[in-house]
Amino acid sequence: SSVGRNKTAPHLYGLMFEDISHSGDGGIYGELLMNRDFAGVNGTRHPSLDGWSAIGSAKLSLDSSNPLSKALPTVMKIEIPQNASGEVGFQNSGWWGVSVRPQTYTASFHVKGGSNTKGGKIYASLISMGGELYARSMVEPQIESVFEELSMKIENTKSAQNGAANRFAITLDAKDFAGQTLYFSLVSLFGETFKGRKNGLRKDIGEAFYDLKPKFLRFPGGNNLEGESIDSRWKWFETVGPLKDRPGRKGNWGYSNTDGLGLLEYLYWCEDMEMTPVLAVFAGYALQGKDGISVAEKDMGWVLQEALDMLEYVTGPETSKFGSMRAQHGHPAPFELEYIEIGNEDWFSTTYDYRWRIMYNGLKAKYPNITYISTVFNERNNKMQLPAGTIWDTHHYEEPQYFLKNFNYYDNWNVVANQTGVGVLLGEYSVIQVDTPSGEVNWNNPNELRVEVPRLVSAIAEGIYAMGGERNPNTVKLSSYAPSLQRKEAVNWTPNMIMFSTDPERTIKSASYWQQWMFSRYQGTHTLPTNNSKGSYNPLYWVASINEPTREVYVKVINAGADSIPLSISFDVAFASFNVTSLAGDSLSLFNTYETPSVVQPKNTSVEASALQGGVFSWIVPRYSIHVLQFNSK
Ligand code: AHR
Numbered sequence: 001s002s003v004g005r006n007k008t009a010p011h012l013y014g015l016m017f018e019d020i021s022h023s024g025d026g027g028i029y030g031e032l033l034m035n036r037d038f039a040g041v042n043g044t045r046h047p048s049l050d051g052w053s054a055i056g057s058a059k060l061s062l063d064s065s066n067p068l069s070k071a072l073p074t075v076m077k078i079e080i081p082q083n084a085s086g087e088v089g090f091q092n093s094g095w096w097g098v099s100v101r102p103q104t105y106t107a108s109f110h111v112k113g114g115s116n117t118k119g120g121k122i123y124a125s126l127i128s129m130g131g132e133l134y135a136r137s138m139v140e141p142q143i144e145s146v147f148e149e150l151s152m153k154i155e156n157t158k159s160a161q162n163g164a165a166n167r168f169a170i171t172l173d174a175k176d177f178a179g180q181t182l183y184f185s186l187v188s189l190f191g192e193t194f195k196g197r198k199n200g201l202r203k204d205i206g207e208a209f210y211d212l213k214p215k216f217l218r219f220p221g222g223n224n225l226e227g228e229s230i231d232s233r234w235k236w237f238e239t240v241g242p243l244k245d246r247p248g249r250k251g252n253w254g255y256s257n258t259d260g261l262g263l264l265e266y267l268y269w270c271e272d273m274e275m276t277p278v279l280a281v282f283a284g285y286a287l288q289g290k291d292g293i294s295v296a297e298k299d300m301g302w303v304l305q306e307a308l309d310m311l312e313y314v315t316g317p318e319t320s321k322f323g324s325m326r327a328q329h330g331h332p333a334p335f336e337l338e339y340i341e342i343g344n345e346d347w348f349s350t351t352y353d354y355r356w357r358i359m360y361n362g363l364k365a366k367y368p369n370i371t372y373i374s375t376v377f378n379e380r381n382n383k384m385q386l387p388a389g390t391i392w393d394t395h396h397y398e399e400p401q402y403f404l405k406n407f408n409y410y411d412n413w414n415v416v417a418n419q420t421g422v423g424v425l426l427g428e429y430s431v432i433q434v435d436t437p438s439g440e441v442n443w444n445n446p447n448e449l450r451v452e453v454p455r456l457v458s459a460i461a462e463g464i465y466a467m468g469g470e471r472n473p474n475t476v477k478l479s480s481y482a483p484s485l486q487r488k489e490a491v492n493w494t495p496n497m498i499m500f501s502t503d504p505e506r507t508i509k510s511a512s513y514w515q516q517w518m519f520s521r522y523q524g525t526h527t528l529p530t531n532n533s534k535g536s537y538n539p540l541y542w543v544a545s546i547n548e549p550t551r552e553v554y555v556k557v558i559n560a561g562a563d564s565i566p567l568s569i570s571f572d573v574a575f576a577s578f579n580v581t582s583l584a585g586d587s588l589s590l591f592n593t594y595e596t597p598s599v600v601q602p603k604n605t606s607v608e609a610s611a612l613q614g615g616v617f618s619w620i621v622p623r624y625s626i627h628v629l630q631f632n633s634k
Contacts, residue, residue: 013520018222023485026095047074056088089171097164120176163502283343388421400461428482431458454512457588584625
């Protein structure tokens with residue numbers, strides 16, 4: 001084996017995130033209302049009233065003569081008839097419903113009146129589709145003729161299990177407002193967020209990620225960095241600052257992005273989960289048409305400048321132009337940035353040699369201490385020679401057999417890494433299809449081949465590949481499963497590590513999630529050399545590491561075979577105790593669903609204490625299983 005006693009890669013297990021399958025808007029981004037800005041939710045980002053409907057005799061329409069801001073020019077006009085009575089207003093369907101749980105909600109909106117509007121009682125309510133009231137809150141503001149933001153807390157004590165059937169409503173007392181016209185924009189509702197962050201992350205999904213102890217976050221894409229045209233690329237500067245100044249964009253996955261989850265929110269996400277950002281910069285290539293479209297070499301200046309400005313926003317001192325903008329946005333201290341990725345999957349283009357060169361040279365000149373990640377390695381484009389100290393991001397959506405066959409891929413790649421000084425980021429990988437005789441993924445995605453939900457076989461195959469990375473820390477620096485998150489009602493891509501719907505109980509951790517969880521949590525500070533007296537790995541695979549401060553040793557073991565296998569491990573030292581955590585099942589095709597979320601879950605396996613005799617551990621590894629064996633001196 002290529003394993004020696006080496007420092008483990010400090011950022012090995014991390015997260016890949018982009019807004020795909022409504023993982024961002026309607027997903028981890030804590031906004032509970034759909035189309036809060038009336039800018040439209042579908043792929044065209046055309047103003048619409050999607051998600052909104054009138055309550056009582058109120059009349060709703062779009063209005064573009066009373067803009068909230070340059071970024072959000074279209075608002076919602078509400079006309080209340082002269083003869084209105086009781087409460088009239090409007091409701092929002094939420095993102096496939098609204099989760100109603102005992103907690104404090106924050107509702108907010110921007111409102112202005114017409115010429116005759118004075119003010120009066122306005123209610124914000126959590127209701128059921130049938131009109132049952134769960135909780136509400138009231139304000140009685142003066143309504144001005146310019147937009148003002150109002151915010152109110154809603155204390156809710158009820159639990160309404162079927163989130164899909166819940167709504168959010170704003171109603172006006174007709175006694176105060178009959179015969180009047182008002183304008184609303186940015187109507188928003190947040191529940192509790194991860195670590196209580198304002199404009200933050202949906203709590204349960206945030207916790208699911210945090211529980212993985214992830215070391216990095218790669219964002220904002222993926223394809224969603226690149227745009228469907230150069231103009232609809234992810235523009236960092238349109239994702240920062242007050243929400244009313246964020247125009248949003250047409251995303252790459254068939255729906256609009258509000259960019260409420262913008263650059264600074266991503267950085268807060270990193271801060272709140274103690275992760276290092278792997279920030280991707282747009283590199284002059286958009287996914288337009290069959291072959292994509294590139295910015296010409298002579299025009300690359302603005303692309304580089306845009307990235308330089310973003311880096312100043314992230315890392316610059318408060319005295320710099322963009323650093324001071326960041327301070328104004330609430331984060332005076334510069335962020336530390338260790339990694340920048342230049343583009344995404346640029347092997348689809350023929351222009352990366354000049355785009356990489358211009359971006360790398362330009363960024364490196366100003367930020368020499370950042371590690372730059374290329375999306376293409378030399379062999380894919382013979383005009384490119386990655387400089388030493390860079391990292392290559394490789395993506396693998398494959399069949400299980402691919403990952404088994406490539407367990408030793410990075411052992412061999414060590415030679416290349418030594419020659420070139422280039423490391424590896426396994427930036428996106430997952431089992432996407434069942435094994436076929438050809439071993440080649442069929443990208444027409446026939447249903448019978450596609451793995452819709454990660455299965456035990458996925459966890460096993462991905463785990464074996466991850467071991468290949470873990471035992472080569474001098475080569476493989478970072479790795480992340482992809483895609484990480486999918487909303488049940490809006491699937492662009494399968495499989496995903498975490499699946500969710502409106503109700504927090506329906507946040508499903510897949511078999512692949514649990515494999516990542518086990519590997520990420522039990523990672524020592526140093527890999528340990530192992531000698532295999534039997535010679536070959538398949539179907540049993542293992543990797544060992546030690547946590548030097550505690551002297552705890554972790555041995556990860558996978559049995560990919562249909563039979564149990566006797567295992568005996570001899571250590572140079574004696575241990576006093578051990579613990580076995582296992583992810584296992586009787587069939588490779590087991591998976592977790594919304595209905596049965598815990599079919600494949602890690603368990604503490606009880607193994608008789610006599611299995612450990614001083615420095616020798618003897619055990620029979622069950623079939624189809626993944627384990628972390630922990631050995632302690634105490
Ligand atoms: O993870 C889904 C997509 O797969 C990513 O957006 C892209 O980078 C890759 O092709």
